[in-house]
Amino acid sequence: MRLAVAAARATGALSRRTGRGGTSLPGKLLMRLEPDAIGTLSRRLEHGSAVISATNGKTTTAAMVAKILERRGRALVHNRAGANMAGGVASALLDGRGDTGLFEVDELWLDRVVPQLRPRAALLSNLFRDQLDRYGELEIIADRWADLVARSPETALVLSADDPAVADLGRDRENVTYFGVDDVRVALPGLPHATDAKHCRRCGRPYVYDAVLLGHLGHYRCPTGDSVRPTPQVAADDVRLEGVRSAYFTLRTPQGSKPVKLPLPGLYNVYNALPSPASTTSTTRSAPPRWRSSWAPASTTSPPGSRRSSPRSAAPRRSSSRAASCRSCS
Numbered sequence: 412m413r414l415a416v417a418a419a420r421a422t423g424a425l426s427r428r429t430g431r432g433g434t435s436l437p438g439k440l441l442m443r444l445e446p447d448a449i450g451t452l453s454r455r456l457e458h459g460s461a462v463i464s465a466t467n468g469k470t471t472t473a474a475m476v477a478k479i480l481e482r483r484g485r486a487l488v489h490n491r492a493g494a495n496m497a498g499g500v501a502s503a504l505l506d507g508r509g510d511t512g513l514f515e516v517d518e519l520w521l522d523r524v525v526p527q528l529r530p531r532a533a534l535l536s537n538l539f540r541d542q543l544d545r546y547g548e549l550e551i552i553a554d555r556w557a558d559l560v561a562r563s564p565e566t567a568l569v570l571s572a573d574d575p576a577v578a579d580l581g582r583d584r585e586n587v588t589y590f591g592v593d594d595v596r597v598a599l600p601g602l603p604h605a606t607d608a609k610h611c612r613r614c615g616r617p618y619v620y621d622a623v624l625l626g627h628l629g630h631y632r633c634p635t636g637d638s639v640r641p642t643p644q645v646a647a648d649d650v651r652l653e654g655v656r657s658a659y660f661t662l663r664t665p666q667g668s669k670p671v672k673l674p675l676p677g678l679y680n681v682y683n684a685l686p687s688p689a690s691t692t693s694t695t696r697s698a699p700p701r702w703r704s705s706w707a708p709a710s711t712t713s714p715p716g717s718r719r720s721s722p723r724s725a726a727p728r729r730s731s732s733r734a735a736s737c738r739s740c741s
């Protein structure tokens with residue numbers, strides 16, 4: 412292992428000097444020399460690791476989580492450069508000098524990285540179809556995540572209650588924290604036309620949406636009664652979207668409610684921030700409460716004004732989507 416690490420580090424140094432290769436090159440070499448390198452190196456992290464995956468927003472969420480963990484004094488090993496496949500994770504572990512791993516992981520690589528990494532927590536936020544077209548059907552990815560979750564009982568899950576396929580991963584699990592947007596006043600009139608996987612895969616019936624919030628994210632239920640949006644323990648209420656500048660919401664947790672200001676626009680950034688312990692505002696005034704998983708909700712600032720004043724100002728990077736079918740009856 413030592414020789415492999417030395418060779419990979421030397422390769423990384425050389426590629427940096429010559430301007431060749433990406434940030435994942437040393438990690439790729441390391442994994443070729445030592446296939447279990449991610450597992451071996453991650454076991455040295457005193458506080459273990461956490462992973463974040465989603466089709467949209469995972470880099471933003473990871474950055475927020477990193478901030479709050481660093482504020483708590485954690486030294487992070489973090490693939491900040493966005494190299495989020497196995498080579499990037501291995502490169503971060505190769506270079507890192509920290510006590511806590513924080514890894515953004517590509518949705519298709521999650522089931523290759525997690526078995527080695529064995530993270531203490533996994534934050535899984537959304538699965539949108541269009542970006543997944545490079546791989547195949549959304550349902551295939553959802554199935555792979557479900558298999559992975561079943562094989563990772565020791566990992567605490569932080570899941571979106573508002574994405575049916577993601578929420579369903581927590582079925583039959585105890586160590587799950589759900590997050591979601593409870594304010595239905597920011598709901599859309601209906602599902603986008605591109606949303607095409609809205610049928611229950613077992614009974615074939617479409618989900619009934621009581622509120623569509625973003626793409627296929629919302630408040631849904633299968634008419635057979637076999638699947639319903641979980642009640643989130645961490646919720647955004649009183650959402651107010653300020654054009655292209657900012658967003659406000661009231662963060663509700665079992666510990667109480669606090670106002671949050673985001674210097675980021677759109678409901679999708681509320682979704683990005685909601686599960687994270689971070690606030691990107693510069694006026695953070697309180698430490699986040701401890702959470703039962705290794706995550707904690709966002710710290711807060713006081714928002715001006717009261718209610719939202721504008722509709723969602725921007726769509727997610729790729730907004731058309733295929734909503735997940737009811738997975739509990741599929």
Ligand SMILES: [Zn+2]
Binds near residue numbers: 737
């Ligand atoms: Zn159903």
